Amino acid sequence: TEKRGEKDGNAVAEPVMRWFTWEEVAQRTGRGPALQERWVVIDRKVYDISHFYRRHPGGALLISSHAGQDVTDAFVAFHVDKFLVNKYLKPLQIGELAPDQPSIEPTKNKMLVKDFRELRASVEKMGLLEPNKLFFFLHLAHILLLDTAAWLILFYFGTSLVPFIVSMLVLTISQVQASWLQHDLGHLSVFRKTKWNHLLHKFVMCHLIGASAKWWTLLHSRHHSKPNCFRKDPDIDMHPFLFTLGKKFSVELGIKKKKYMPYNHQHKYFFFTLPPLLFPTYFHCHTFYIAYTKRYWVDLACMLTFYIRFFFTYGSLLEMKSLLAYYFIFSSWFVWVSQMNHIPMDIYYDKNLDWVSTQLQATCNVEQSLFNDWFTGHLNFQIEHHLFPTMPRHNYWKVAPLVKSLCAKHGIEYQCKPLLTAFADIVHSLKNSGELWLDAYLHK
Secondary structure (H helix, E strand, C coil): CCCCCEEEEEEECCCCEEEECHHHHHHCCCCCCHHHHCCEEEEEEEEECCCHHHCCCCCHHHHHHCEEEEEHHHHHHHHHHHHHHHHHHHHHEEEEEEECCCCCCCCCHHHHHHHHHHHHHHHHHHHHCCHHHHHHHHHHCCCCCHHHHHHHHHHHHCCCCCHHHHHHHHHHHHHHHHHHHHHHHHCCCCCCCCCHHHHHHHHHHHHHHHHHHHHHHHHHHHHHCCCCCCCCCHCCCCCCCCCCCCCHHHHHHHHCCCCCCHHHHHHHCCCCHHHHHHHHHHHHHHHHHHHHCCCCHHHHHHHHHHHHHHHHHHHHHHHHHHHHHHHHHHHHHHHHHHHHHHHHCCCCCCCCCCCHHHHHCCEECCCCHHHHHHCCHHHHHHHHHHHHHCCHHHHHHHHHHHHHHHHHHCCCCCCCCCCCHHHHHHHHHHHHHHHHHHHHHHHH
């Protein structure tokens, strides 16, 4: 349809409004019949991101993983400054869904989507997306105090066994807690203004931890967008080269007679591979590789300040093998916490489900306690965190009852378990996947 306006008494043609169907949108994934075309839908408006996706600030892989789909709830969940983002969106709009098209895709639960959007509106009205700056200031202060104390213990008491153990424990606590804080900053949940989150994120991630803030954002946003989704969630890229994950994929791998590792023993070799080695090997190599190849020069410069500071303060006091002990402890703590909410859950191909179903089938919680909150950086509230990724973590416990009610109303399982059970479920899940693979490998 063509709309016309009046200008100086003359009819002026306005841009043509085009109508589309869900079927037409679903074909624009960058693959298939409409090769290289990528469309998304936000609030019934259709946007062509075929050229923009490479310039997407959150990464090309993140936005292209939604190509051909409605991204309304993901868009709302990730973007804090809607006014700024709309400046990018306006030139990309090519039309709207036709009037006879439903507002919700056929693959999604219409009533669940409606109820969640009402819940989201209530959360905003209750102020649960507003950060408590004192909470985060005190958190940063205790990280800096522990970081300083770790060095002072060695400096004043020497490097004998007891001071060394105490120092490494204090340093590990400081680094893990810094990891939880950079996670908050990366999710834009500490300050209202995005730029302040980015600036402090760079300080904590690059200078205090020694990794690239932009590298983390690129990977972690994809994980949140499509958790446990094969080929879209980078957190499960360990399948199939190190572990086989999920029932469906383990059987598929066995039927294809693929054996990159002795998967039937993966619940055993997990203990001496992923927990102790993820940070000192893969993460640090990968963060430098990405920062260099993508030319994140500011990140690289800030990362170097961490290594200069670290080896200057500890290098003269400890041998290299002692420094590696810190990395092993830090990495183990981080891996057990970060994997307990996802590895035991379903691993799948993208089913284009609604936002709530996508997050709940791939996520579980751990029981609340003061220790669990501190030890996990409030990632024991993983369900709430995934549904509201920009929510400050000190508000998770407030929204949890509302999320439970939503799940109960729609018959969705809301999993919550003790901390040690969550750790054990990682091993049990790997054992079960390995057995499924072995059975399919030998008999199917």
